[in-house]
Amino acid sequence: MSAVANLQQPLERPRRNVSRRRAYTTLIVSGSIVFVIVAVAVLAPVLAPHNPDRLFPNGLSAAGNPLGPSRAFPLGTDQFGRDELSRLLWGGRPALLISVIASVFSSAVGILLGVAAGYLGGWVDTLISRFVNILMSFPLTLFAVAIVLIVSPSLINLIIIIAAIYWTYTARLVRAEVLTLREQDFVSAAHALGATPWRLMIRHLMPNVLDTVIVRGVLTMAQVFLLEAGLSYLGVGVQPPTPDWGLMIAQSQNYYGADPGLVLYPGIAIAVTVIAVTQLGQSYRALRRRA
Amino acid sequence: MLRHVARRLLWSLFDLLVIVTIAFLLTYLLPGDPARTIAGPHASVADVARIRRQLGLDAPLYVQYGHYLWNLVHFNLGTSIEFGTPVLGDILAKFPATAILAVSGVVWELILGLPLGILSAVRQGGLLDRVSSVLSMAAIALPQFWVGIILLFVLAFKLHWFPLGGTGSPVLWYGFLPGLTLGIGGAAYYQQLVRSRVLEVLPQQYIATARAKGLSEWAVLVRHVMPQVMTTLITQIGMDLGYFMAGVVVVETVFGWPGIGLQAWAAIKALDVPLVIGTVLFGAFWIVLANFVVDSIYGLIDPRIRLR
Secondary structure, eight states: OOHHHHHSOOOHHHHHHHHHHHHHHHHHHHHHHHHHHHHHHHHHHHHOSSOTTOOOGGGBOTTSOBOOOOSSSTTOBOTTSOBHHHHHHHHTHHHHHHHHHHHHHHHHHHHHHHHHHHHHOHHHHHHHHHHHHHHHTSOHHHHHHHHHHHHOOOHHHHHHHHHHHHHHHHHHHHHHHHHHHTTSHHHHHHHHTTOOHHHIIIIIIHHHHHHHHHHHHHHHHHHHHHHHHHHHHHTSSSOTTSOOHHHHHHHHGGGTTTOTHHHHHHHHHHHHHHHHHHHHHHHHHHHHHHO | OHHHHHHHHHHHHHHHHHHHHHHHHHHHHSSOOHHHHHHOTTOOHHHHHHHHHHTTTTSOHHHHHHHHHHHHHTTOOOBOTTTOSBHHHHHHHHHHHHHHHHHHHHHHHHHHHHHHHHHHHHTTTSHHHHHHHHHHHHHHHSOHHHHHHHHIIIIIIITOSSOSSSOOSSHHHHHHHHHHHHHHHHHHHHHHHHHHHHHHHTTSHHHHHHHHTTOOHHHHIIIIIHHHHHHHHHHHHHHHHHHHHTOOHHHHHHHTOOSHHHHHHHHHHTTOHHHHHHHHHHHHHHHHHHHHHHHHHHHHHOGGGGGO
């Protein structure tokens, strides 16, 4: 890298097109992967060769170990003699359900409170911002685990708790954006035309922060997906015998030596899902920003 | 500057008070009767009532709250149901292990993230840049416990390079894999953060000036780019340290690392609410403290912050 080369300004236009095209490709690829994952989860009852919870008497070796791949069990069986492929196909359902619903809820709460804090300012802002700060000060995993323990780990409780934690990130982001938006002319114009604060927030500010919220919501899904896996691993998420990727890893970890696939497959499934969802959010953001 | 710090300190104390209140309400409002738990399932109704009176659980809410605050001010976080010992003592006994893990987690984040971030920015689009961005993408997306299990299996179980868990002497050897597992996700994040920060700084005019003066690339990096990167990183390091000190339940559980996270997890399974809530409070204290320190340092580095 020579000094002279660096002094030259990069040519703006072609570079922009290249990165735009790349973002577009990423969007298509990651979007397709997410679509396939969701489709598989939805269609699992049709696609799975066996009932995921069924304990096959012939599903274990004579020594009681999980079986390797065979015609009846394409990916072998798990430590209880259940069909691994069927469990994998079913295993994304709880985490997907939790992350989608929790993310929608946290986005809705986040946009409402974020816009209110940013636009109204004053004591409303102080109250909301303080509360966001305080919620963010709780050690996340431990806090979630502690509450789940006390209220029992049902699907709905998990969703409520996760949404109650994650709206703070959306709210903080939206607030910051509204702070700059409200100085712009269209807000003054709407105000001068006699728009009420309520109308201004709903009709003028919210549409403008929607992109940010969508991107944040998608990234939240990825994070919740990981958190759900962690909670299931700790035994306070999805409960056995429900097939769930995080739980499958937890339950099979002692059989790693006998069949590494039991740990590897669900882990890779989680990683692929999280990467695809993250890339989807980031490429969408990149495209919107340059549009 | 002092006013800035003092104001921050007051807000931090306020935050702590609210956190304590939330924790108190959690233990008070949520189902589960501590008196019944202590007495055991076969105790008579009279026994349970007696224990409830002893614990002060029959008093009105505000009296219990006042009592709770009074105890907290005297460093009394309550008594563990399972062990019958003071909760704070239990936490402090396990805290050194967590602190070691937290520090080594941050060290791993820096060892891996900083050089990779700088190098991939300096050689943008090169092989190292592409490889490390793919790796960091994967590292962020992998569940921490999964990484831990794989490392444990390959490096400890198969190759016998490291112990299979727990702790012992030398700590560096036992803490190697837990620290790496804890740091790997953050390292990926640091790589991305440092890379984008360096890419922002490199086209600046003062970098061109420094080069024009005849400084070597190395000197430009160390003297002009690094300070910029570090101001960005210092907040992240501070927050990470706070979060890790607050207890890393998952990593400690995977490796059987005897810190406050593992203890809290055991307490959760034993329905030992005081110990769980005590650990949550202890963790929140660390995060609030980290927030405070980071904000104060930030005001010191960047005087504009103080004006707000």
